[in-house]
Amino acid sequence: MDIESKFADITRNLRGSAVRDLLKYADRPEVISFGGGMPNPLSFPLNEIKEIIDHILDNYGAKALQYSSTDGVEEFREEVSRRINSRYGFKSTKSDIIALNGSQTGLYMVSKVFLNKGDYVISEAPTYVGAITAFNAQAPVWAPVDLQDDGMNMEMLEESIKKVISQGKIPKFIYVIPTFQNPAGLTWSLDKRKHLLEIASKYDLIIFEDDPYGELRFDGKEIKPIKSLDTEGRVIYMGTFSKVLSPGIRLGFIYANSDINKKINLLKQGVDLCTSTFSQYIAAEYLKRGIIDRQIPKIVQLYRKKRDIMIEALETYMPSDTKFTRPDGGMFLWVTLNEKIDTEKMLKKALEFNVAYVIGSAFYPDGRGRNSMRLNFTFSKDEDIVEGIKRLSRAVKEYQP
Amino acid sequence: MDIESKFADITRNLRGSAVRDLLKYADRPEVISFGGGMPNPLSFPLNEIKEIIDHILDNYGAKALQYSSTDGVEEFREEVSRRINSRYGFKSTKSDIIALNGSQTGLYMVSKVFLNKGDYVISEAPTYVGAITAFNAQAPVWAPVDLQDDGMNMEMLEESIKKVISQGKIPKFIYVIPTFQNPAGLTWSLDKRKHLLEIASKYDLIIFEDDPYGELRFDGKEIKPIKSLDTEGRVIYMGTFSKVLSPGIRLGFIYANSDINKKINLLKQGVDLCTSTFSQYIAAEYLKRGIIDRQIPKIVQLYRKKRDIMIEALETYMPSDTKFTRPDGGMFLWVTLNEKIDTEKMLKKALEFNVAYVIGSAFYPDGRGRNSMRLNFTFSKDEDIVEGIKRLSRAVKEYQP
Numbered sequence: 001m002d003i004e005s006k007f008a009d010i011t012r013n014l015r016g017s018a019v020r021d022l023l024k025y026a027d028r029p030e031v032i033s034f035g036g037g038m039p040n041p042l043s044f045p046l047n048e049i050k051e052i053i054d055h056i057l058d059n060y061g062a063k064a065l066q067y068s069s070t071d072g073v074e075e076f077r078e079e080v081s082r083r084i085n086s087r088y089g090f091k092s093t094k095s096d097i098i099a100l101n102g103s104q105t106g107l108y109m110v111s112k113v114f115l116n117k118g119d120y121v122i123s124e125a126p127t128y129v130g131a132i133t134a135f136n137a138q139a140p141v142w143a144p145v146d147l148q149d150d151g152m153n154m155e156m157l158e159e160s161i162k163k164v165i166s167q168g169k170i171p172k173f174i175y176v177i178p179t180f181q182n183p184a185g186l187t188w189s190l191d192k193r194k195h196l197l198e199i200a201s202k203y204d205l206i207i208f209e210d211d212p213y214g215e216l217r218f219d220g221k222e223i224k225p226i227k228s229l230d231t232e233g234r235v236i237y238m239g240t241f242s243k244v245l246s247p248g249i250r251l252g253f254i255y256a257n258s259d260i261n262k263k264i265n266l267l268k269q270g271v272d273l274c275t276s277t278f279s280q281y282i283a284a285e286y287l288k289r290g291i292i293d294r295q296i297p298k299i300v301q302l303y304r305k306k307r308d309i310m311i312e313a314l315e316t317y318m319p320s321d322t323k324f325t326r327p328d329g330g331m332f333l334w335v336t337l338n339e340k341i342d343t344e345k346m347l348k349k350a351l352e353f354n355v356a357y358v359i360g361s362a363f364y365p366d367g368r369g370r371n372s373m374r375l376n377f378t379f380s381k382d383e384d385i386v387e388g389i390k391r392l393s394r395a396v397k398e399y400q401p
Numbered sequence: 402m403d404i405e406s407k408f409a410d411i412t413r414n415l416r417g418s419a420v421r422d423l424l425k426y427a428d429r430p431e432v433i434s435f436g437g438g439m440p441n442p443l444s445f446p447l448n449e450i451k452e453i454i455d456h457i458l459d460n461y462g463a464k465a466l467q468y469s470s471t472d473g474v475e476e477f478r479e480e481v482s483r484r485i486n487s488r489y490g491f492k493s494t495k496s497d498i499i500a501l502n503g504s505q506t507g508l509y510m511v512s513k514v515f516l517n518k519g520d521y522v523i524s525e526a527p528t529y530v531g532a533i534t535a536f537n538a539q540a541p542v543w544a545p546v547d548l549q550d551d552g553m554n555m556e557m558l559e560e561s562i563k564k565v566i567s568q569g570k571i572p573k574f575i576y577v578i579p580t581f582q583n584p585a586g587l588t589w590s591l592d593k594r595k596h597l598l599e600i601a602s603k604y605d606l607i608i609f610e611d612d613p614y615g616e617l618r619f620d621g622k623e624i625k626p627i628k629s630l631d632t633e634g635r636v637i638y639m640g641t642f643s644k645v646l647s648p649g650i651r652l653g654f655i656y657a658n659s660d661i662n663k664k665i666n667l668l669k670q671g672v673d674l675c676t677s678t679f680s681q682y683i684a685a686e687y688l689k690r691g692i693i694d695r696q697i698p699k700i701v702q703l704y705r706k707k708r709d710i711m712i713e714a715l716e717t718y719m720p721s722d723t724k725f726t727r728p729d730g731g732m733f734l735w736v737t738l739n740e741k742i743d744t745e746k747m748l749k750k751a752l753e754f755n756v757a758y759v760i761g762s763a764f765y766p767d768g769r770g771r772n773s774m775r776l777n778f779t780f781s782k783d784e785d786i787v788e789g790i791k792r793l794s795r796a797v798k799e800y801q802p
Contacts, residue, residue: 001658011514014667041463050458057451062442065647101502104674113412234402246466248678259404265417270534272507277649296476
């Protein structure tokens with residue numbers, strides 16, 4: 001059978017990456033992997049989930065196992081709306097919320113709603129690799145804007161927008177992860193958040209704010225989501241239960257204005273019909289009972305310590321010309337090595353030493369970041385973090401360009 | 402904000418249908434709705450699910466709540482492979498299976514993998530409305546082929562294929578629901594299944610076999626899926642747990658050859674990253690313990706009776722020129738009324754009488770089927786089926802063209 005000729009143009013070009021193939025080795029038990037983006041298993045409130053499920057099956061019974069409406073279960077949307085309003089000063093109602101099978105599908109659907117082939121999308125550089133994968137399914141043109149310690153380089157952003165407009169196009173949206181960014185671990189200042197909104201308003205642009213880590217602040221003063229400053233309905237806010245409850249139940253949500261939500265919802269009928277009813281009842285109960293407010297401090301304590309251990313190990317063992325970010329929260333930090341080092345080439349060596357990471361270029365739609373890498377500090381055991389960084393430093397020292 | 406200009410061309414044209422809006426009235430408690438496609442709540446093995454979940458949380462713990470690989474949890478894929486091999490004589494291994502967040506997302510992803518805008522897709526006429534929604538997100542050209550009592554009109558199919566080829570294109574795939582078809586309730590004969598494979602082989606085409614209802618046979622001799630006759634790897638087989646366990650846990654699967662699976666899996670990384678780990682463990686255990694084999698006869702008994710009640714009520718109360726199918730299984734039957742009747746226009750009248758259905762034209766990509774309707778017989782209570790058909794017959798009798 002001639003299968004190649006039958007694929008759509010976009011999917012014909014989908015290829016598994018060599019790096020992903022290499023990372024399969026990271027599953028071996030002897031490898032300490034900083035490569036994944038997994039929450040620590042200790043962060044899951046296992047006993048509380050048991051109690052909640054008993055309650056749901058006893059009280060909702062078959063209803064929790066039935067189809068639910070495409071936009072989500074009423075109880076879930078109500079609890080989410082209540083939560084984000086009280087946490088962030090949002091003014092949502094339950095009908096502004098759409099339940100998602102995890103925020104990955106939100107990335108996919110928002111890109112599908114807005115992007116024709118060849119349309120421009122602006123992102124931070126580096127940006128989340130999963131967003132690159134999702135958006136690329138629509139074959140857009142990327143306009144990545146450098147991320148600084150306090151947010152995007154705003155001059156570069158405005159230049160970039162002007163350049164797109166001068167070509168007779170508009171950037172379809174600006175995708176940002178402003179708090180504890182993935183992969184950089186950086187957080188936008190309040191000033192830059194306001195500035196971004198001003199620019200979006202000036203050029204009539206949409207902002208897609210992805211906020212998976214906002215609840216996981218270890219230090220410093222909270223900075224509200226961009227959405228909380230949005231008076232014109234131009235911010236699509238996306239949250240998830242993957243980092244504060246469980247990623248395995250696949251549950252996220254979007255809060256956006258009704259014109260946008262209507263389109264997402266119509267698309268969602270075709271993409272997945274509805275989100276797990278069962279997962280939505282679990283999360284609704286998790287919020288309703290206030291377990292989330294008892295659980296988050298535990299997760300924060302667990303992760304803060306792991307971040308500190310990783311930073312100390314990096315300072316102790318890595319070559320002195322190594323730079324890295326010091327995140328106030330989230331799950332990742334970003335390491336920049338001597339510019340002679342290509343982290344993709346080095347990965348094989350690292351795996352020989354039984355340590356893994358994600359190469360920096362995976363986070364740049366334009367392939368930059370070759371001497372950098374993303375390290376996850378939440379998944380590994382404390383002692384493995386130290387040992388893993390030791391191994392990493394050996395790989396760096398033995399690396400031959 | 403000018404939002405319309407920002408939508409992608411395909412999504413700009415997505416509109417909520419007037420019929421869907423009307424069907425919101427069907428949620429009122431006084432309405433007897435044959436409109437939905439929901440399993441009966443009594444079909445869910447609630448106690449067994451409770452036991453399974455206890456077992457999973459006690460034995461797998463955090464693993465059941467963690468991310469899992471894009472193609473699915475090993476235990477799930479293994480149990481599914483074992484099941485379909487023993488049920489249908491397939492020769493699958495666990496690596497041939499991809500877990501899905503419900504089969505709707507399988508419809509979406511397969512269409513996204515194969516269809517460029519303007520590509521041809523062949524389907525039965527009528528066909529599943531959810532497939533129309535999913536495929537239309539890629540803006541294909543539909544080539545619907547009339548469904549007869551024993552399967553597609555094969556002459557029309559071959560003509561249709563030749564016509565597409567004469568335009569320098571190939572039909573990207575042939576989408577069929579050969580067993581207890583949705584919406585028609587009809588089942589393809591073994592002869593036509595073989596014939597379809599021959600034609601597919603002759604023109605080197607892919608068959609997309611959707612089999613959500615195959616386990617729900619009330620009468621007659623089992624006819625194996627088309628996939629069981631497939632020696633050339635050209636059939637994509639899709640199954641679901643929505644009708645034999647629970648639709649609310651969102652779980653389906655695809656069994657296809659590795660070239661196709663690879664593409665689906667690469668796309669799935671962007672579309673939803675992974676399928677609910679928790680749901681996969683539940684289904685794996687449901688299969689492993691053999692509960693499915695005790696549950697299906699109960700579901701079949703429940704639904705057979707409901708089908709019989711609906712058929713008897715249709716015979717008793719509907720005008721004598723009414724035709725309808727007599728399904729050997731599944732969830733739906735298809736009613737064809739006097740050709741003067743437009744079921745879309747009649748729906749308002751039916752809702753005044755507090756009864757609902759899905760209009761026939763919803764199942765035709767080309768808008769035919771105006772004097773027909775789909776009735777679901779699995780969801781309503783026995784007495785409501787009789788009362789609902791009485792109301793429907795009143796609506797038909799009072800209908801003014």
